[in-house]
Amino acid sequence: MISPRALGLAVLAATGVHAADTPSVPPPGCTSAASHAFDFWIGVWNVTDPTGKTVGHSRIESILSGCSISEHWEGRSGFTGVSYNAWDAKTKSWHQFWVDAQGNVARLQGGPVNGSMVLQSSPSPTHVDRITWTPNADSSVRQLWEASEDGGKAWKTVFDGLYRKAG
Template sequence: MKNVLILLFAFFSYYSAFGQNQSCVCCTEKHAEFDFWIGTWEVTGPNGNKVGNNILTKVENKCVLRENWTSATPGYTGTSNSFYNLKTKQWEQIWIDNQGASLYLKGNRKGNQMILKTDKETNAQGKTFFHQVTWSANEDGTVRQLWETYTEGADVVIAFNGLYKRKQ
């Protein structure tokens, strides 16, 4: 019993010392590239009408950007987790809403924009398509989110175009 207690004490002492000296793995410039989206936002459409509210926070020791969306249309909500994947050297996002829909996006920041895309898929008509979502950090502190769907042989369809304004 005494040996077990000594082992436990040694383990917890090592773990405690290691944990206190551990630096923030996700406190890098790459992990901060999407921080312009952090905040509490009111979102409007191109016509200026409110389309929803969004709250974005950093969680999991600053490794994950968590989104909590509430639509102005009653009953529709969704959440996403965005993170910089050290292994693939790209940003990834997983979106899931309360209607069972999901979206998996990958990409990187270019200039003032975070550009994430889905993999190509084939629709019921045999045409390939993919989704691209672009977040633009504007000089006035707003953020524009533009979700476009690209389908082979068709015009680009805008699925969402929202302007994020910080709530006071």
Template sequence: MVRVIIYVLVSIFLAIFSKVSAQSNKQSFCDTKEYTQFDFWIGNWKVYNEEGSLLGTNKVVKMTNACAIQENWESKNSNSKGTSYNYFNNKDNSWNQIWIDNKGGILRLKGKFEKGMMVLQSDLTKGEKGVYRDKITWVKQANGSVIQDWVRVDEKGKETKKLFKGIYKK
């Protein structure tokens, strides 16, 4: 009788252990296709302008406690520093970014990953020279670098001003 009880308990333990082990080997929720579309931006970067001058550094990390990517920017030539949080919203299938810097600047962007590009833009904003959106595009290059273009566009989507172009190199 004791042997039967021990046998049953061992069998139950092994069944539970194998189920837990199988679950732990499954892909993490944050590692599914949609949540990894912006992973090409993860890394420790030096950021250059088109002329090859160093603009600053950017440490972009995948957060281990959330399905998000954190950016940590530091300008070389000014005292500009900032952080963004980037996340995929599975309720509306959009990518989102909130940027906050050390000068009180805040930027909220929303968009999609399409055709190998992450394209995010702000809501329409009324400024001194009319209504505009901030639009930022990130594109991974064949050599592993990433190009980030930040432009201002009017309400029809026409570019009115180039704000930043950074070439990210690891």
């Protein structure tokens, strides 16, 4: 009679499976400081406008083993949107892909500038969006979204929000 262990080894040998062929989990790929430059935005936030009025709530999470950040926005009026943000080691830049429940899409690219994260859209013949996230000493984060209709010569504020951690 063949023992169960011997039978198992015989089956593995017959199928060509060896211990060295078992899949292993690859090491994390996002260990550089650059790939974590946007981590200051991670958290659950209440967002106010410059007058202190609540304009929405946002949940920012580290995903994909720390290689990306997801944003889930819910405005006070019911406006919702999601973004995915990631460091691209090949291009040495951060990217954001945003989509909302009204079908708006934005693609931004950039990186850290003087302690802030600055991402902007590729300019159309005239229009360009620029969003700056600035971490503050009190752990809040200011998000300033500006748009230009003259290729970046003059900027108009679209959104100015202060993110404070939800209690």
